[in-house]
Amino acid sequence: MIGRRLLDSKPLCGALGAAGLFCVLEATGRTGLISPIVFPLASTVLGRAVELATDVDFLLDVVSTLGAWALGLLLTVVIAVPAGFVLGTLPRAESALRPILEFLRPIPSLALIPLALALFSDKFDMKITLIVYAATWPVLMNTLYGLKDVDPLAKETLRSFGFGPLAVLWRVSLPSTAPFVATGVRLASAIALIVAISVELLAGGSDGIGVFLIEVGGSPDAMVYIIATAIWAGVIGLVSDSLFVLAERRIFRWHTARTEVV
Amino acid sequence: MLEISNLTHTYGSGPSAHNALDGIDLTVAEGELVCIVGPSGCGKSTLLRSIAGLLRPTGGQVVLNGSPVEQTPDNLAVVFQDYSRSLFPWMSVADNVSLPLRRKAMDKKQRKDAALEALEQVGLESAGAKYPWQLSGGMQQRVSIARALAYRPALLLMDEPFGSVDAQTREELEDLTLRVRGHHNMTIVLITHDIDESVYVGDRVVVLSKAPAGIVGDLRVDLPGPRDQITTREHPDFVHLRAEVGRLVRGMRSQPASASQ
Numbered sequence: 380m381i382g383r384r385l386l387d388s389k390p391l392c393g394a395l396g397a398a399g400l401f402c403v404l405e406a407t408g409r410t411g412l413i414s415p416i417v418f419p420l421a422s423t424v425l426g427r428a429v430e431l432a433t434d435v436d437f438l439l440d441v442v443s444t445l446g447a448w449a450l451g452l453l454l455t456v457v458i459a460v461p462a463g464f465v466l467g468t469l470p471r472a473e474s475a476l477r478p479i480l481e482f483l484r485p486i487p488s489l490a491l492i493p494l495a496l497a498l499f500s501d502k503f504d505m506k507i508t509l510i511v512y513a514a515t516w517p518v519l520m521n522t523l524y525g526l527k528d529v530d531p532l533a534k535e536t537l538r539s540f541g542f543g544p545l546a547v548l549w550r551v552s553l554p555s556t557a558p559f560v561a562t563g564v565r566l567a568s569a570i571a572l573i574v575a576i577s578v579e580l581l582a583g584g585s586d587g588i589g590v591f592l593i594e595v596g597g598s599p600d601a602m603v604y605i606i607a608t609a610i611w612a613g614v615i616g617l618v619s620d621s622l623f624v625l626a627e628r629r630i631f632r633w634h635t636a637r638t639e640v641v
Numbered sequence: 642m643l644e645i646s647n648l649t650h651t652y653g654s655g656p657s658a659h660n661a662l663d664g665i666d667l668t669v670a671e672g673e674l675v676c677i678v679g680p681s682g683c684g685k686s687t688l689l690r691s692i693a694g695l696l697r698p699t700g701g702q703v704v705l706n707g708s709p710v711e712q713t714p715d716n717l718a719v720v721f722q723d724y725s726r727s728l729f730p731w732m733s734v735a736d737n738v739s740l741p742l743r744r745k746a747m748d749k750k751q752r753k754d755a756a757l758e759a760l761e762q763v764g765l766e767s768a769g770a771k772y773p774w775q776l777s778g779g780m781q782q783r784v785s786i787a788r789a790l791a792y793r794p795a796l797l798l799m800d801e802p803f804g805s806v807d808a809q810t811r812e813e814l815e816d817l818t819l820r821v822r823g824h825h826n827m828t829i830v831l832i833t834h835d836i837d838e839s840v841y842v843g844d845r846v847v848v849l850s851k852a853p854a855g856i857v858g859d860l861r862v863d864l865p866g867p868r869d870q871i872t873t874r875e876h877p878d879f880v881h882l883r884a885e886v887g888r889l890v891r892g893m894r895s896q897p898a899s900a901s902q
Contacts, residue, residue: 530726532723532726532727533726533729535721536719537740538695538713539693539695539713539717539719539798540718540740540792541717541741542741542744550740551729554729554731555731631731633730633774634731
């Protein structure tokens with residue numbers, strides 16, 4: 380009974396799953412099923428990941444990637460949210476730009492690296508530009524979607540009290556769209572991290588998690604380093620996503636509470 | 642105070658055009674509570690939206706206190722049927738009520754006091770800090786009414802205001818409307834499809850025909866006051882009037898001995 384109740388806790392269940400996978404991987408290495416020379420032992424990788432947490436070089440690279448990630452995400456919000464509002468409130472502008480947007484959207488941002496390399500002399504500027512490019516889409520699309528979802532009766536209510544179009548945009552459309560924008564930003568944050576590390580890896584530079592991966596690639600136990608670094612990249616992504624989800628639930632309690640009731 | 646003359650409205654044009662209002666003439670005196678009743682889909686809401694300035698009618702004129710309605714007039718408030726969509730879920734109840742007051746020359750404290758006073762009038766003085774979605778349907782519609790009351794409109798429009806609540810709550814809200822109407826000498830136009838409700842609440846019942854809506858009846862309700870859900874509804878005049886209104890709504894010729902005389 381107690382065991383059943385413990386499994387009801389989702390985080391605990393997840394931790395058990397991770398521990399189980401660790402044990403299986405460790406066992407395949409120890410029993411010789413997969414030779415530790417071909418693929419390092421799970422315990423070796425985990426040990427290296429723990430060591431990395433105190434490795435100043437690695438930490439500086441993490442800080443660098445996170446800095447680019449944060450700046451890129453900030454610029455994305457500053458650009459994509461107002462752009463979404465302009466397109467969402469001016470149907471003609473949206474009709475005019477929609478085909479271009481639909482054409483640009485599916486182009487993977489990594490395919491633009493050669494072009495970006497030719498355009499930018501500074502690696503940091505290039506990284507930020509590609510992050511902004513890739514992260515703009517979910518924010519822009521979610522803003523547009525959210526604006527379409529604004530209840531016409533809510534707008535009409537404010538209009539009936541004599542408020543003008545700008546006041547309706549500010550007091551109804553903006554707050555009503557905000558939860559959708561927040562979801563867009565959360566999706567964009569995951570994309571921004573992936574693009575940041577990928578650009579560092581493919582285009583090089585002076586620092587960043589991707590650059591760290593290139594540097595350790597030459598060492599004798601490169602595989603251990605690479606997997607340990609990947610684990611940290613995963614942890615960073617997971618933590619940032621959870622923080623975003625937590626913030627969304629807190630700030631937009633009215634949104635989740637309503638949709639859960641309905 | 643409210644004068645509607647030859648109001649017509651047609652949606653669309655060409656063969657698919659839908660004629661919703663057909664030459665409505667109606668005058669409502671200051672302080673009067675007029676119920677407009679008609680079959681579903683007859684154009685009641687089109688009429689209300691034209692009065693509120695939310696819709697520009699294709700013909701005719703609405704004049705409120707001597708000035709023609711072009712846009713939404715300043716001294717008007719609307720209570721919609723769908724309270725859950727009309728109240729803003731991201732704001733507390735008190736903020737919902739005080740929001741329209743930003744249109745008036747009131748500072749924050751005055752707005753807050755006015756909101757609290759209006760919430761007291763509808764019996765929700767302790768719900769100010771809650772969010773609309775934390776309240777029952779009937780309470781949410783009370784908040785909508787409080788929001789309209791706080792605004793102190795000269796004209797209050799109510800569009801099927803009790804159409805989405807249960808029968809018990811409906812009666813409570815009808816009595817609430819009768820109680821608060823005297824507070825600020827408001828003129829009220831209440832749109833409903835409920836015949837009993839129109840007779841119970843109104844000073845006057847205006848009956849609309851099927852679309853395109855025209856006025857087929859205009860009856861004065863002289864029932865002994867104060868009105869009461871039990872005794873008023875069993876009063877012979879009430880029974881007679883509701884039958885009369887019912888016949889008009891169904892498109893039957895009215896009986897000669899009408900209680901309105």
